[in-house]
Amino acid sequence: MDKSIRRFTLVFFILAFTATILGSFFKPAIGQLIENPLSLVNSEENGDHDTKDLLIPISVDLPELTEVPKLKGSVAKDAYEEHLHAAETNGVGIIESEEKLTDLIKSEKLVEISRGKGYSLEPLTHSHPFVTPHSKRILEEMGLMYEILAGEGNFFSISSATRTMNQQVNLKKRNRNATAGNSSHSFGVSFDISYIRFNGVKSWDQKAQRNLEKVLNHFQESGKIFVIKERKQSCYHVTVR
Numbered sequence: 001m002d003k004s005i006r007r008f009t010l011v012f013f014i015l016a017f018t019a020t021i022l023g024s025f026f027k028p029a030i031g032q033l034i035e036n037p038l039s040l041v042n043s044e045e046n047g048d049h050d051t052k053d054l055l056i057p058i059s060v061d062l063p064e065l066t067e068v069p070k071l072k073g074s075v076a077k078d079a080y081e082e083h084l085h086a087a088e089t090n091g092v093g094i095i096e097s098e099e100k101l102t103d104l105i106k107s108e109k110l111v112e113i114s115r116g117k118g119y120s121l122e123p124l125t126h127s128h129p130f131v132t133p134h135s136k137r138i139l140e141e142m143g144l145m146y147e148i149l150a151g152e153g154n155f156f157s158i159s160s161a162t163r164t165m166n167q168q169v170n171l172k173k174r175n176r177n178a179t180a181g182n183s184s185h186s187f188g189v190s191f192d193i194s195y196i197r198f199n200g201v202k203s204w205d206q207k208a209q210r211n212l213e214k215v216l217n218h219f220q221e222s223g224k225i226f227v228i229k230e231r232k233q234s235c236y237h238v239t240v241r
Contacts, residue, residue: 074213074217075213075216075217075220075227075229075236076217076220076227077227077228077229078220078226078227078228080184080228082226082239083184083190083226083228083237083239084182084183084184086184086189086226086239086240086241087184087186087187087189087190087239088187090132090134090187090189090240090241091132091184091187091188091189092104092109092110092132092187092188093187094165094182094186094187095162095163095164095165095186095187095188096164096165096166097164097165097166098164098166100164101128101130101162101164104130104188105130108133109132109133109188110130110131110132110162110188111130111131111132111133111136112129112130113129113130113131113136113139113158113161113191114129115155116139116140116143116144117140117143117144117147117155118142118143118144118145118146118147118148118150118154118155118156119139119142119143119146119155119156119157119158119193120155120156120157120158120200121157121158121161122157122158122159122194122197124159124160124161126160126163126167126170126171127160127161127162127163127167127185128161128162128163128164129161129162130161130162130188131161131162131188131189131190131191131240132188132189132240134189134240135188135189135190135191135240138219138224138225138240139158139191139240141219142215142216142219143155143156145215145218146211146212146215149211149214149215150207150208150211153199154198154199154208155198155199155200156193156194156197156198156208156212157193157194157197157198157200158191158192158193158194159192159193159194159197159233159235160185160191160192160235161185161190161191161192162185162186162187162188162190162191163183163185163186164186165182165186168183168185168186184237184239189239189240190237190238190239190240191238192230192233192235192236192237192238193212193216193235193236193238194234194235195209195212195213195229195234195235195236196234198212212236216236216238223241224240224241225238225239225240225241226238226239226241227239
């Protein structure tokens with residue numbers, strides 16, 4: 001027989017013998033590992049390995065995904081008479097003075113608005129940051145829908161809220177566009193949303209304006225609000241129904 005063939009045969013038998021010996025030695029451990037993968041970890045409790053740092057899976061309650069309905073269309077201009085009728089019907093009655101306003105706040109018929117998801121309040125000079133609880137709920141819904149539509153962290157700005165009759169009279173002296181008679185702002189159910197200020201910055205953001213209009217249109221068609229676009233004041237006058 002050729003020397004190279006004999007050498008190959010010898011090596012083959014040595015390797016086969018070695019494999020047989022190793023297989024018989026490790027077979028119990030391998031079988032145990034297959035049947036119970038954690039057995040080796042448990043068997044080392046008294047050894048040098050510390051198992052207290054092993055990661056243990058935990059269950060986490062994930063928030064439900066919120067879907068925005070398909071929004072389309074532009075905002076229709078509701079007659080101011082509709083705003084005023086809704087204010088007289090659903091508001092807290094006309095707020096003549098600061099004293100009346102204070103009483104309504106103490107009795108929780110008016111609640112404060114400042115900032116929430118999708119909206120923020122600008123510094124107010126001729127109105128107060130209070131509306132009826134129902135009006136605030138609608139505002140919260142509008143803000144949430146706007147943020148979902150525009151992206152997390154985005155918000156629109158409230159430029160005016162509830163005015164007393166005295167404030168309305170003084171505003172009329174400064175602004176000829178202010179309503180001369182009763183204003184829906186004096187019933188606690190109206191607020192103005194700027195369409196040139198988004199995320200705290202004054203700008204003509206066309207995309208942000210479209211998102212705001214989609215939200216307003218949706219709530220308008222749902223019968224929750226009346227809307228008038230006030231071009232000279234660069235805002236949407238909103239009255240909650």
